[in-house]
Structure formats: structure tokens, C-alpha cells
Amino acid sequence: MLLYRASLPLSRSTLKYVTGVVRRHRTGLGGKARALPPGSQALMVLVYLRKGETFAELGAGFGVSTTTAWRYVNETVELLAARSPKLAQALRKATEDGLLYLVLDGTLIPIDRVAADRPFYSGKHKKHGMNLQVIAAPDGTVVWVSGALPGATHDLKAARIWGILRALETAGLLVLADKGYNGADEPLLTPYKGKDKPEPQKDANRSHARLRGPGERANAQLKCWRILRKLRCCPHRVGHLAKAIHVLQTREAHAS
Structure with missing residues (x-):
């Protein structure tokens, strides 16, 4: 498989925000070390949402398995969606x-x-x-x-x-x-x-x-x-994805 570098049209403050969300969640859970640090997990999620890459592509790009990529993305999307306003x-x-x-x-x-x-x-x-x-x-x-x-x-x-x-x-x-x-x-x-x-x-x-x-x-x-x-x-994940994106879109607007 060939690997290449690519850019992501998002601000660093958005990456920092998602990294903080992931880090606080991990601190609350405790447990053993993970395959990726919070910053890499946050970046993986932004790539998934913004560019729509598959979990296999994400796993290859970040050096983890497809299952790990799936778990990290879904975990972070749920955390972000929970921050969407009622x-x-x-x-x-x-x-x-x-x-x-x-x-x-x-x-x-x-x-x-x-x-x-x-x-x-x-x-x-x-x-x-x-x-x-x-x-x-x-x-x-x-x-x-x-x-x-x-x-x-x-x-x-x-x-x-x-x-x-x-x-x-x-x-x-x-x-x-x-x-x-x-x-x-x-x-x-x-x-x-x-x-x-x-x-x-x-x-x-x-x-x-x-x-x-x-x-x-x-x-x-x-x-x-x-x-x-x-x-x-799964089509029933659309709502969680849209709410997570709403949170990120708001952060991007504040960053600009």
C-alpha cells in the first residue's frame, strides 16, 4: 500500500479542541495505554468526517488496525455529538x-x-x-x-x-x-x-x-x-455524525 501526506482544511484550534475532549475522556476511564495518543485520535476523526475516508484507509494512514480506527472514530463522534445543543x-x-x-x-x-x-x-x-x-x-x-x-x-x-x-x-x-x-x-x-x-x-x-x-x-x-x-x-448513525459536525462547524466559525 502506498502512503502519502495530505492537508486538511481545518484550523489547529479545532484539532486542539477535539484532542482535549479525547484526553479528558481517557483520563476519566483510566486503564492501559492506547495505540494512538489523544492528538492522533482527534486528527483521525477529523480526517474521517471531513474527507470521508474508509476505516481501512484511516487504519493504514495512522498505523492501526481497521477495527481500532472504527472504535476510535465512533468513540469520539459520540463524545462530540453529546456536546451538540438540545x-x-x-x-x-x-x-x-x-x-x-x-x-x-x-x-x-x-x-x-x-x-x-x-x-x-x-x-x-x-x-x-x-x-x-x-x-x-x-x-x-x-x-x-x-x-x-x-x-x-x-x-x-x-x-x-x-x-x-x-x-x-x-x-x-x-x-x-x-x-x-x-x-x-x-x-x-x-x-x-x-x-x-x-x-x-x-x-x-x-x-x-x-x-x-x-x-x-x-x-x-x-x-x-x-x-x-x-x-x-449504519444509517442510524447519521444523527450522531451530523451533531458532531455541528459542534466542529461552530468551533471553526469561532476560530476564523
Whole structure:
């Protein structure tokens, strides 16, 4: 096998943060020495999330077995995901930050499944995947990421399952969403549906789209981390991966 050096488009402060998370976890566990120091384990996890490399490639690059790479990555992802804000906490911070409105949008994380796996098949996207609900600030900064549901789940149903509508109503925040959430009523504001709409409704839809557009870029930011472009592991790990990436994305924003 050939080995080569590569760069990772992340800040050193993010690596330092993940290293601290790993080191504190190991200190709490105690026990014998491990195959990699905390810094190398942290770097392995960042490579996995950002570049989407396989566990076999990670193991070869860091000089450990595939099983060890799998164990180290999953352990660290769980630690990072646990630091992702809960919904009520995220909405409270959005209120404290004085955000004028939020944007709610669903996204599909593609997975490696066959036609027989109907619950995972999204008719809207014409592919198998897992549904994530993402709440973003007007500038596209990720505020909160949900867990994952099978791709056949409609966005509005997913929002109800995660208690998003109830939490938004309690927080009293104005929230924009696309036509996939029509029927939710308050607190969501969705575009008018139907053909041959009167001009005032068309103008309202255009204004709605202009305000919602930057916020919907939050999903594209998450998918800059290549592991979310096509998942090869258990589909039910999507939520943990997305929450871990949200934590890291926030650290990167603070570092810049």
C-alpha cells in the first residue's frame, strides 16, 4: 500500500479542541495505554468526517488496525455529538442573540441501500437516505440539527416527531420554511401554494425565498464534510455524525 501526506482544511484550534475532549475522556476511564495518543485520535476523526475516508484507509494512514480506527472514530463522534445543543437550549440562545427569524429546512443524507429498503427511499429525491431537520440563522449558521429518520419520512412529519413546532411556538420565534412544511401553520411561515396565484402572493413568495435562501445554505455547509455526502456505515448513525459536525462547524466559525 502506498502512503502519502495530505492537508486538511481545518484550523489547529479545532484539532486542539477535539484532542482535549479525547484526553479528558481517557483520563476519566483510566486503564492501559492506547495505540494512538489523544492528538492522533482527534486528527483521525477529523480526517474521517471531513474527507470521508474508509476505516481501512484511516487504519493504514495512522498505523492501526481497521477495527481500532472504527472504535476510535465512533468513540469520539459520540463524545462530540453529546456536546451538540438540545433544541430548547439552541432556541434560547437564538433569542438571546436577537435573531430576527430562523430558517427550518430538511435535507437527505444519501446512504448505501437497495431498492428493497423502502422506508429509506425518498420519493422527493429519488434515492435512499436519512432525513435530517436543520434550523439555521438568517446567515446560514447552523443553530440546531435533529437526529435522523428514514428518508421516506416527510419533512413536516419529521418536524412533528422531533417536537420542533411545539418548541418553536414556546420560544416565540419567527421561522421560515419551504412548501414541504405547508399545513404546519404557526409558528412556521411557508410560501403560498397553487398555480395562477394573484400577484401579491407571488411577491410574497419571492420575498420569502430571498429571506429563506441564505439560511438554507446551512445544509450545504454540513455536507462540506464529505462523510455526509454518501454514508457507508449504519444509517442510524447519521444523527450522531451530523451533531458532531455541528459542534466542529461552530468551533471553526469561532476560530476564523
